[in-house]
Every structure is written in structure tokens, then in C-alpha cells.
Amino acid sequence: MRILGVDPGSRITGYGVIELADTKPRYVASGCIRTRNDALEQRLAQIYAGLSELIGQHRPEVVAVERVFMSKNADSALKLGQARGAAIVCVANHGLAMEEYAPRQIKQAVTGQGGADKIQVQHMVTAVLGLNATPQEDAADALAAALTYAYSRSGLVAAGSVSSKRKSSSWRHFTP
Template identity: 45%
Template sequence: MRVFGIDCGTEITGFGVVDSDESGPLSRIVCRAAGAIRLPKSMSLPERLAQVHQTLCAELDRWQPEVVAIEEVFYSVNAKSALKLGQVRGVALLAAAQRNLPVAEYAPLSIKSSVVGYGLAKKEQVQFMVARLLDLPELPEPPDVADALAIAICHLHTAQTLALQGGRR
């Protein structure tokens, strides 16, 4: 299964592509791609949203995932920031919908629990475990890329668990 993970942000949106490899005696997760869409503050919000959409569409077309995994909406103290983040998230969802890709959404606590084993883990812990699980030579940078890969890993773990239980996601 190929999963495209997206970590939405108003300054940096991270993405990562992971595959589950069942070919050997032990299943493993392989990183196929990872990147960051940097959104300069000098750009207007519509320009930023267009850049996110164009880049995600190009990457989705390039990697042909079976599913897109994205972080659920979380509540923020700053309503204006939450609204902007929601708009970036909407553009990501649109890119997936335009390609008829199913979207799986996960809460931040679930993602961190799945990857680190602790729902309140710090960004550095997520980066370390993502590098470890994917056998990467160095920590994924910026942290948004590690978060996107963590979201994709979370989906693979969840799908494997549901498959073992006889269900699907």
C-alpha cells in the first residue's frame, strides 16, 4: 500500500510518501519521497493556497498513492490562525478529491502514539522515530516533513491492525 501523508501548515506544508513492503519475511515501511512546500510570508493567502494545490497535485500525480492521510482539524486559541490552517487543509483535501483518492484523517495524539508510543511526544521525538522506522540516514527536516511521514506511517499501522481484525480503513 502506498500512502501520501500531508502535514498542513500556513508557512510550511510537509508531505511524505511511504510504501508497505511485504516482500520479505518481515513487513517493513519504505520512504519513497518527502518534501516541504515553503510558503513565503510575502505571498498573499490566495497565492499560498494556489502553490500548495499545484505542488500537491503534481506530487500526487507523480507518486500515485492509494490513499491520502492527513491530520484532523485541531482547535487553536488563535481563531485567525486556525482559519488559515483550515484553508490550507481544504486545498489538500481538494487535491485528493480531484484524483478520487480516499482520505484518512488522524488526530495528532493518534499519530504520535502510533509512531512514538506516546501521544504527547515532542517534535524531536517524532523526527527521531520516523527516521528510525524508515531507516533514514538522518532526521527528516524540517519537522513538518517528519510529521507528514508520521501521518502516513500512522495510516499504515492502522490499516495493518484493521486488516488483522478483519476490517478495512
């Protein structure tokens, strides 16, 4: 099974692709979609196009997306939500299953601590996947989202510690 993890952002959207053979995750690819300093609608289009290209290239069966967290800066939270929306529409238009995880759930699944910092997440992702170099923060977060799905699917995460919401394939038709 191939899993695409996405850490949405209006300027940098991280992605990570892993394969799950039995219960052993294997690294495939990771990186960042960096948008140009354009108007927000153009950045959203760039996120959509970048994810669409990645989906075509890597052919994931499921996408794990980090949920929006609340921020003190409402404008930043809205832009993050819109970037996440562009990613979700891309996933839906490709007919893929999607799982959502809160940042705290991802940190808990990967490091064992819901309050882990980005350095701890990077360290664990590097160790678990046997990487030669530490991935950039956004890419590591995306790989961590993919690992969270892999762990929850293979039963490696305690029941109830990772909850997700499966999207019905019928919602991609945009019917009310």
C-alpha cells in the same frame, strides 16, 4: 501500497511518501511545500498545485492528512484549516481515498505517546524508516501520518487507538 502523508500549513505543508510491502514501511520521498509570501488565496493555490504535482509524480493509493487542532490564535487556526481544505480538495479531485488523523493519534501510533514532542516524532520516523538524516519537522509529521495509516492498515496499532474516517469517492463530484 503507496501512501502520501500530508501535514498541512499555510506557509509550510509537509509531505511524506512511503510504500507498504507486507507490513514493512519503506521510505520513498519527503519534503515541504513552501509557499511564497503572497496573499492567502495564492498560498492555497500553491499548496494545491504542489500536492497535485506530488500525486502525479508518486501515484499514491491513499492520502493520510493530519486534522486541524484547536489553537489559542483563531486566525492561525482558520488559515491552517484553509490550507488543510486546499489539500483535501486536491486529494478529492484526484479521486484518492483519504484518511484523517488527529495529531495526538499520529504521535501515539508512531512514538507510543500521544503527548510526544516533535523531536520524538522526528527520531521515531528516522529510526522506523532507517533514514540517514532527520527529516525537517513538517516532513517528519507527514511521514508520521503516512506511518499511522500503514500501522492501522496492517494491524500494528491497537484496535481503537487510531480512528479514521474514509471518504466516499462520490464526494469528489461536489454534489450536495
